[in-house]
Amino acid sequence: MTLLRRIAHDLKLPLLSMLVAFIVGGVFIFLTDIEMIRGLVSNPLGAIGAGLGRVAAAYGALLRGAFGDPTTYANAFASGGDIKLWTRAVRPVVESIVASVPLIFVGLGVSVAFRTGIFNIGGAGQFAIGALGGTTAALLFGAGVTPVPIAILLIMIFGIIGGAAWAFIPGFLKARVGASEVITTIMLNSIASQLIFFIVMNSEFIQQEQRLQPVSKELSKYVDIPGILPIEALRLDIAFPIALITAAVVSWFLFRSTRGFELRTAGLNLAAAKYAGIGASSSIITAMLISGGISGLGGSLVVVGMAKQLAPGIEGSVGFTAIAIALVGRTKPSGVVATALVFGFLQQGGRLMQIETIIPIEMLLFVQALVIAFIAAPGLTMQILKNPFSGLRGRPRQAKAKVGS
Amino acid sequence: MKTRMFALLTVLALLAAACGGSTASPSASADAGKAEYKACLSLDTGGPTDKNFNQSAYEGLMALKEEGFAVAFTTAENPQSYAPNIQSLIDQGCNTVIAVGYNQGNDLKAVVQDPANADIAFGWVDATWTLDDGTVPANFTGIDFQIDQASMLAAYLAAGISSTHTIAVYGGQPYPGVTRFMDGWVAGANYYAKEKGVPTTVLGWDPVAKTGVFNESTNPFGDIVFGKTQAESFLGSNADVVHPVAGTTSNGTYEAMLAAGKYSVGVDLDQCISLPEYCGTLLTSAQKNIGAAVIATVNGNYEGNKGGTNYVGTLANGGVQIATLDRTESAWTSVFGSLVTAELKAEVEALKAKIIDGSVKVSDFFTAN
Numbered sequence: 001m002t003l004l005r006r007i008a009h010d011l012k013l014p015l016l017s018m019l020v021a022f023i024v025g026g027v028f029i030f031l032t033d034i035e036m037i038r039g040l041v042s043n044p045l046g047a048i049g050a051g052l053g054r055v056a057a058a059y060g061a062l063l064r065g066a067f068g069d070p071t072t073y074a075n076a077f078a079s080g081g082d083i084k085l086w087t088r089a090v091r092p093v094v095e096s097i098v099a100s101v102p103l104i105f106v107g108l109g110v111s112v113a114f115r116t117g118i119f120n121i122g123g124a125g126q127f128a129i130g131a132l133g134g135t136t137a138a139l140l141f142g143a144g145v146t147p148v149p150i151a152i153l154l155i156m157i158f159g160i161i162g163g164a165a166w167a168f169i170p171g172f173l174k175a176r177v178g179a180s181e182v183i184t185t186i187m188l189n190s191i192a193s194q195l196i197f198f199i200v201m202n203s204e205f206i207q208q209e210q211r212l213q214p215v216s217k218e219l220s221k222y223v224d225i226p227g228i229l230p231i232e233a234l235r236l237d238i239a240f241p242i243a244l245i246t247a248a249v250v251s252w253f254l255f256r257s258t259r260g261f262e263l264r265t266a267g268l269n270l271a272a273a274k275y276a277g278i279g280a281s282s283s284i285i286t287a288m289l290i291s292g293g294i295s296g297l298g299g300s301l302v303v304v305g306m307a308k309q310l311a312p313g314i315e316g317s318v319g320f321t322a323i324a325i326a327l328v329g330r331t332k333p334s335g336v337v338a339t340a341l342v343f344g345f346l347q348q349g350g351r352l353m354q355i356e357t358i359i360p361i362e363m364l365l366f367v368q369a370l371v372i373a374f375i376a377a378p379g380l381t382m383q384i385l386k387n388p389f390s391g392l393r394g395r396p397r398q399a400k401a402k403v404g405s
Numbered sequence: 406m407k408t409r410m411f412a413l414l415t416v417l418a419l420l421a422a423a424c425g426g427s428t429a430s431p432s433a434s435a436d437a438g439k440a441e442y443k444a445c446l447s448l449d450t451g452g453p454t455d456k457n458f459n460q461s462a463y464e465g466l467m468a469l470k471e472e473g474f475a476v477a478f479t480t481a482e483n484p485q486s487y488a489p490n491i492q493s494l495i496d497q498g499c500n501t502v503i504a505v506g507y508n509q510g511n512d513l514k515a516v517v518q519d520p521a522n523a524d525i526a527f528g529w530v531d532a533t534w535t536l537d538d539g540t541v542p543a544n545f546t547g548i549d550f551q552i553d554q555a556s557m558l559a560a561y562l563a564a565g566i567s568s569t570h571t572i573a574v575y576g577g578q579p580y581p582g583v584t585r586f587m588d589g590w591v592a593g594a595n596y597y598a599k600e601k602g603v604p605t606t607v608l609g610w611d612p613v614a615k616t617g618v619f620n621e622s623t624n625p626f627g628d629i630v631f632g633k634t635q636a637e638s639f640l641g642s643n644a645d646v647v648h649p650v651a652g653t654t655s656n657g658t659y660e661a662m663l664a665a666g667k668y669s670v671g672v673d674l675d676q677c678i679s680l681p682e683y684c685g686t687l688l689t690s691a692q693k694n695i696g697a698a699v700i701a702t703v704n705g706n707y708e709g710n711k712g713g714t715n716y717v718g719t720l721a722n723g724g725v726q727i728a729t730l731d732r733t734e735s736a737w738t739s740v741f742g743s744l745v746t747a748e749l750k751a752e753v754e755a756l757k758a759k760i761i762d763g764s765v766k767v768s769d770f771f772t773a774n
Contacts, residue, residue, distance in 0.1 A: 095489050193623045312623050316483040351493040355477045
């Protein structure tokens, strides 16, 4: 019972924030149609009706785009075992999970740092250098040089080393000379993306043959990361279970191991931690190594498995989205996984929303930003909803992440 | 209370939409067959309003909608979204799927060759594709442009108005679709030098060594600051006409050239129209008629020809051109009215005729003399 109540309590704020964000987003979807604004004057009821219809069409498409269309599911069931129909039915939900995989890794990575009181903004750079490591390993050990399982293991190890090495720099600087990790990690993000551009552009070993532009060789020709679904056309591979295992390990480490306890103590109060005999420098460096290693692991698996090619910009906006995910998920591994999945579903659902309603994909970034804003300002969220549960009223809770130094 | 009612309504509406399937209602049209045929674009990261090649393709799509076709499009957030975007369009029942931009190639090729998609016609704007056995897949149309022909005309014109006899060019990244503009630019200047006996220097590209100025940042086609500083550096080297081939990055160049009272040549669209604020610096634009190519390809697909060919736009077939020199915009006429003489215009027309009849080839003028 207490467990259920705790879960309900943990979920209340994120769910309510999402609800409010979608309602506010709906208002803006309404406002983006000039016809409807004009209609407000001439025929207000009709315009509001049409507006609600437009919002419903948009969010309906969002849901069907993320989870799949009930009619395609029905067709697939009716057909029995028709692979083509099944592929089509489950592809949206599979693609949603695919989109969430990099977010889970980097979200977990930055969460470990946040728990230790370090605001690691460098998830993007660590992910990118991890991808570079994974690419290198795939080219070195793939194409039959070592058996596939060993090649994959080496890809993961190279990814972890790449990400951890990139995170070691700000960790070391913070621990030794007190350099603000916020600044150093942001700067290292830019350096990482430029470094990848330079290497892919200039390394014969990595760059695709006879190409002037910065793209790597096609990694699927070297290592084929095995999928986990019986249908080959669905591109969900072992990166997803590895992400879940990573989440479980991080959870165990943070909340069950001695070293994890030390890191969390350092995160809550560094002075008290020092007094208790916990080394501040070693905590910071350890946290950064783990944090970068996890992001790098994600980068290596994503580049070889789903992207199949290293190109500048591989990290996309994963760094900043992951920070949001870590905060929304309250830097708990289970929360991070759940939030990353939600963001993955939003990302995938947005494609169909754009196809069906021509509402620009940016509208979803807007809704995502609103979710974060409402979670960061719980009092506001509750006010908007006039929350009937009195427990939270007048006692705004901060999202639990202890950020900054 | 009101807000809670609203929330409830929204949730109900949402559920209704989710259960009810598509609520999109196809508009009535003259040709019922076309309404059943869905033409779709997978746009690159610039999206439908990039004032550049995505926009040209999008305008073609909107014209198809006017013709009565069902249409849809997606915009990529980053390179990872090409594959899922193309797949979403296929799953939405698109009959033609055209990927806009060179970068989408790898993801596009995979779906073209998937037997499950044999009934769908695919197109690829800004590139051609031939299999190892020399054939083009039967459900694929490459849409490419001999834009070097248009750039060569533009460069001849630029060399004709340059008082320093130095013109410049740079690219976003060294994609074939970019360097071809640059090849033509060099060729046009060399041709002018040969015809007129006036040595003309070209900065920014060497078509033989294939080296030149590119934007080595992670956002090469959307980096206005680079466009500005690069233009200033060219101005410092005495160039007075710059041809930036770099998407939105080019806007920074136009801004700097306009401020310096010097000239630019636009790309892809008639940029005097798409970017009227820079009309006073835009001598002309090397145009790809992407919209027209999209319209032609979709209509061909609709009539049953699903592909197997590469369409190459040239000066001869009207697929490429330079923007008109008979402009009426006062911003343009006040600057170029006197610079672009009737004589120069006639020379450009003569060169155009020679390129069309094949007596002048762009690749013959990669070096001076």
